[in-house]
Amino acid sequence: MADNARAKRLADLIRxxxxxxxxxxxxxxxxGSQVTITDTRVTGDLREATVFYTVYGDDExxxxxxxxxxSAKGVLRSAVGAAAGVKFTPTLTFVADALPDTAKTIEDLLDKARASDAKVREVSAGAQFAGDADPYRKPESDDESDTAAKTDGDAAE
Known part of the structure; x- marks a missing residue:
């Protein structure tokens, strides 16, 4: 079994x-120029390589x-074998990458969140607080505490 660094180097070379x-x-x-290789992964024994690609266009x-x-898998594998110089040229498997679809989903969710934030901003533009403007208690000053102590003392009698 090859080390991870060698597998990574081979994956980069294949890509x-x-x-x-x-x-x-x-x-x-x-x-044509519409196919983009996004990533390549090689198994630990360097026998199989998975090549991820994207195609910009419709389903057709x-x-x-x-x-x-x-159809070009054999030619591509031969080119990899000539460039890599390894004992066994990995078999190539091509997998369509879901990256563009995932990115589109994330963009749609972000647009929805922006629209929701804008709606909340519009609603809250003229709104006021439900209670007092300053709902927190403030520490009593010395004059107020003396007055409160006198009224408490009068109530005790």
């Missing part, structure tokens, strides 16, 4: 080689890019 090959070496129109373009990556 770079696959991205360069997609950009310059493969002439498949399904894999995503399906076409997935088919294009599957």
């Amino acid at each position: 770079e080689v696959v991205a360069q090959k997609l950009q310059r070496g493969i002439k498949d129109p399904r894999l 373009e995503r399906a076409a890019a997935a088919a294009g990556l599957e």
